[in-house]
Amino acid sequence: MAQLEEVNIDNFRHLVSDRALSGETMLLNMGPQHPSTHGVLRLLLELDGETIINAIPDIGYLHTGIEKNMEAKTYLKAEVMTDRLDYMNTTGNNLAYCMAVEKLVDLDVPPRAQAIRVILTELQRIASHLVWLGAFGLDLAAMSVFLYCFREREAILDILELCSGQRMMTTFIRPGGIWRDVPVEFESAVRDFLKMFPKRVDEYEALLTKNPILLDRLVGIGILDAATALQHGVTGPTLRASGVNWDLRKARPYCGYDQYDFNVPVRTEGDTFARYIVHIEEFRESMKIIEQALNKLPMGPVNSDNRKFVPPPRSEIGVSMEALIHHFKLWTEGFPAPKASIYSAVESPRGELGIYLEGDGGPKPYRVHLRTPSFDNLSVINKITQGTLVADLVAILASIDIVLGDIDR
């Protein structure tokens, strides 16, 4: 390990204005321990009074080497790492990874598993947006919204627990399908949620959307135009609030999203309020998708019957020698994947979650790269906060919906 060097302004001289060197503007650390940075993010702020000249993010505090770890595990076992990636969107990460593996080894997924995948990821999207809305309200001093949002999120986590036994790190979606079929109570649990939730969204809107204090803090703040957003690789609700209609669920339908009728909420203002509205609208669109998927949930198997890739069910192991062999082979050695690379992306609640997966003919991925949306979304923060007040930075940071586990990986 090299000698610890003293922090020197020369290291970031090229990032701040000349006035910082003469002491005319102030350099201030916000974080890594700060309630409104949503985790361990440090922002180096250059301030002229209360006005931000530069906001330079410093990330990596939560870096755990997930990519390197995944390269040391078999394809089946590496999946548990994806749960820990963006901990607000665990089933969505599983889906992205499983779709990448399925694309690499060319594996088909039965329709029932596709529909259950859609229901679970949309539920998770709602849960993720609820945390977003709660934290957003909390940062803007609307404490009650936070409590309401977490109450509803709990209902979703209960549904996830019902299916997988876990509230957050579910690993329920597996390459080739899902872990096992959902229990019989699943449908009524989801229907109860669908019955309860629309009223709750109206409640949030009644509390926030026309609240003059909130509007003062949101409208016209942190404007991000479409060209800048695309240059910085911003995707997801943040991009759609800037007037770009780009949603991978519509543009490149996967998991049978093309069967469902839903809209992609788009706003053109690009300010913090537009991002808020897009998130609220996405609650309603996700509910539409869940309802349709639930109404035409097909019967049938939930796993591919290709035993070279999908472990056999417990019932088969007792009666079939082949199934037992496959069980041992798949869980110890794993399955080989071709020597090739693919890039597969899904729409996570934060944007394009892409997985670059490269096989080398063996049972472990040669290279996994996780293109996480928060990473690119955060990189635009310096552009959109210049000239705003410190209090606005809190609102803007909350509105672009970052998850530090997603950024640092």
Added chain:
Amino acid sequence: MDKKLEPIINALQKQFDSSIEEFRDEVHAFVKPEQILDALTLLRDKYEFELLSALTAVDYFPQQSPRYHIVYQLTSLAKNLSVQLRVPVNGDQPKVPTVTRVYEVANWREREVADMFGVEFEGHPDPRRILMPDDWDGHPLRKDYPLGYEEPQFTFNFDEIDVRKPYAKE
């Protein structure tokens, strides 16, 4: 290959003499390090690839020339197309010109690749480490960097490393 992608690939082949690989309907075009700026500028300005979705690298250690592939995953929102550019880079002093001027998203992504693989991006506006601490030694995603505390052994140097490996003493 998608019909809409054919003219783009033909242009890449003609202008940059790039070889093409195809796998599961994904197209990879190989270009040389010195051509990458022109290739990305062409794709962005003429063929509407507005979004640089991903920028990463792959390490093919112990192979030395090329040791790394720098991967540029491009998306066109207007045409709903994707194409991947790959730049092979040699193992000793790996260098690629920065593409921050074409896509600003490359700023952080190139810092990540430089941090994790030790590839230098020439002319980068902010060449600091991004995920690892500033005083960190080595580049974690290289294949010869250990995952735990043990030096990784490959078939070709198994015995060589085995000699100096800290096994438990009797």
